[in-house]
Amino acid sequence: MKPKYIVGLVVVAGALAYLIFGGLGQNLVYFITPSEYFQQVERYQNRAVRLGGLVKPGTLEYNPQTLELRFVVTDGVKEIPIRSSGTTPPALFGENRGVVVEGRFEGETFVSQNLLVKHSETYQAPKEGWTPEQVRKLIEETQ
Amino acid sequence: MTPGLLGGVSLVAALILSALGLVLAVLAYSLRDGRYLEAAKRLSLLTLLAAATSFGALEWAILTDDFSVSYVANHSSASNPLWVKLVTPWAALEGSILLWALLQTAYTWLVGLRAGQSLDVWRAPVALGTLFAVQVFFFAVMVFVAHPFDAVPNPPPDGRGTNPLLQNHWMMAVHPVLMYLGFVGLSVPFAYAVAAMVARRYQSWIFETRWWTLVAWGFLTAAIFTGKWWSYEILGWGGYWAWDPVENASIIPWLLATAFLHTAQVQERKGLFKGWNFAFITLAFAATVFGTFLTRSGVIQSVHAFASGPVGAWFLLFLLGVMAVGLGLLARVSSEIREAGEVRWKSREGALLAGALFFGTFAFVVVLGTLWPLVVEVVSGAKVSVGAPFFNQVSVPLGIFMLLLMGIGPVLPWRNTQAEVVRNLAAMLVALGVGTLLGLALGLSLGVSLAIGLFAYNLTAIWLMVAQGVRERSRSLGIPAGQALWELAASHKRRFGSHIVHFGVALAALSIAFSQTYRVTEQKTLQVGETWQTRGLEIRLLSIGAREESNRFAAIAPIEVRSTSREGWGADGRYETRLNFYPQMGSPLATPVVRYSLYNDYYFVLMQFDQEKGQWATIKLIVTPMVWWLWVAGLIIVLGTLYILWPTGARVTSRQMSPMAGD
DSSP, X not given: OOHHHHHHHHHHHHHHHHHHHHHHHHTEEEEEOHHHHXXXXXXXXXXXXXXXXXXXXXXXXXXXXXXXXXXXXXXXXXXXXXEEESOOOOTTOOTTSEEEEEEEEETTEEEXXXXXXXXXXXXXXXXXXXXXXXXXXXXXXXO | OOHHHHXXXXXXXXXXXXXXXXXXXXXXXXXXXXXXXXXXXHHHHHHHHHHHHHHHHHHHHHHTTOTTBHHHHHHOOTTSOHHHHHHGGGSSHHHHHHHHHHHHHHHHHHHHHHBTTTBOTTTHHHHHHHHHHHHHHHHHHHHHTOOTTOBOSSOOSSOOOOOHHHHTOGGGGTHHHHHHHHXXXXXXXXXXXXXXXXXXXXXXXXXXXXXXXXXXXXXXXXXXHHHHHHHHHHSSSSOSOOOXXXXXXXXXXXXXXXXXHHXXXXXXXXXXXXXXXXXXXXXXXXXXXXXXXXXXXXXXXXXXXXXXXXXXXXXXXXXXXXXXXXXXXXXXXXXXXXXXXXXOTTSHHHHHHHHHHXXXXXXXXXXXXXXXXXXXXXXXXXXXXXXXXXXXXXXXXXXXXXXXHHHHHHHSOSSSOOHHHHHHHHHHHHHHHHHHHHHHHTTOXXXXXXXXXXXXXXXXXXXXXXXXXXXXXXXXXXXXXXXXXXXXXXXXXXXXXXXXXHHHHHHHHHHHHHHHHSOEEEEEEEETTOEEEETTEEEEEOOOEEEEETTEEEEEEEEEEEEOSGGGTTOOEEEEEEEEEOTTOSSOEEEOEEXXXXXXXXXXXXXXEOTTTOOEXXXXXXXXXXXXXXXXXXXXXXXXHHHHHOOOTHHHHHHHHOGGGXX
């Protein structure tokens, strides 16, 4: 092979590697529970996060006119306030039910862009007293 | 005889027949005895009949609501409408594998028909043996781990029902079958490649294999576009591609098969790139198994993993087996297929190889992005997912390069570049520049402007090539241009077909650029009778009602839409937005209403409604430009493929025989 082809190949491979690994680094979405968030608060600021937990009873506020939804998720140990605007709560969403939110942390509050509840016939809501392990399972299984 | 018994027995029969076929093929190869080959060919028909009987038994059980059969009890319901029952075999894992195996036996039988003719007697036993081995795998999976006909001791009065996402749109009757036809179709080129490497006949396999690959590719393309359309019409988010693992599973083999289709032309014509061709086709088939492994094993959670089961490990082993056979053989013969000459990059062959390498790279990037969560989990223990932005970010530059190459490649001659080619390239670059500047002048984003430029560039390339051929023919034969075009299109089907396909791809790219950049989503809660003014539309909520249907219950909120400015042009009408409630699903399924038009698509989704008093409903509006053209582009690509494949009697065979005619 001629040297100029090798140089070209190296340039193309370098550009590609930059594109792939730079892109992967920026676009990873971390799946975490509230407890895990408080272990590494800095790490999860300003990046895409998928957070799961139980909607804490008595914290749910929804205004159907402005479509603003506020609630607190908990994994039984730690709690995080969630704000979501422009989304409608899905039908299975409610207090004491599991929920997974996708969005970003803005300071103390988590701003949700997408709100998911598990759609499954076999899904059994855990009894009172959620644990971070159950929440983790919920996050991984909810689509 | 019950359907369960018939199905189970015929499955075991198909497994035994496939194993027998494999043994006969091995004997035919090692003893060089044509009688064994003949017997293996006959067996392939028997296996097809056994598989068809088994599939028929499953349909029989579903249609007669026989809930003593496990598959029917788990995935069907007596209240399903007839069409849903007919498509239920491929609504879940076990039935899907049965359909896959059935199609596999059909392909094996078709290959058997070629044995001894275009598939010579040295390669035929190996090709048939490979396909029988693949069949042994699928029937063994069904008999041992994913048996559709397990007996249910106490049959329930009704089944658990079919996945609502699947029964919500008729496209589900078509899309999975097309996908399997494509996936399974790639086993044939793989078998031909294995046969070529085992029999050490490195050139003759390529002609027919290209044809088989194009058949599978056509099905895969149709499947991908129908899948996009299904996703657009059903999932209610206004998009058509989310880089979900199962979508990636369909695009990876498609990309690798596309790479093969391009390098195969060079081997046909010049005998180059034999190694690339063996590698691409092995990887393309392996990618179909990889995709099934990914989506069925639950390794990576996906919306499509409706049917995860214990088959993951089996598919992983099979994947490793396919890779080991294909790449192992390639390593063994690599010294014998070393290239005779140096590749000239500035020629057709160079452009074709560069294009194929881009497709291969793209496939690699998609594999990497899909598997990256596993890597991160193994290394750091964190659970992550790779978002769609990653894939979008990477596919834009790769897509631009591919569109550039797609224009240049066919214009470049096989030999070195000439002055005329330089003139053509200059014209294409002018079109690229003018198109891009026009887009920018209209105030469009850089990406979309570039897409317009690339569309103009590719259109110019096709125009120049067709016009040149027509001009030469009409001048030399003294016939009118129209007649010359007609004759050229009929005699150079591959060339014209590829122009059609390339045009479709350019149109698809344009549509994707517009729709991804200018999609707008809005949402509002309306009181009954209230009017919502937005985006040049007046949307009035008329009422909220309910309807009972055989397999579901629907909440219906009719809306009336009037366009008030040019922006909302074409949206006028009355639409029934609805939420479907299926008994087996806890939450309702939104069913979007889509108003297609040549420019904007208007998409209305009923998100939520006042369940107590029926006073209000939340409506989501999504306006996306040019999506309609994506479906048109898909149709053009499939029609172009069909045009190339369409048999025209003697000409096809003579063209296949002569490597010089391939163009």
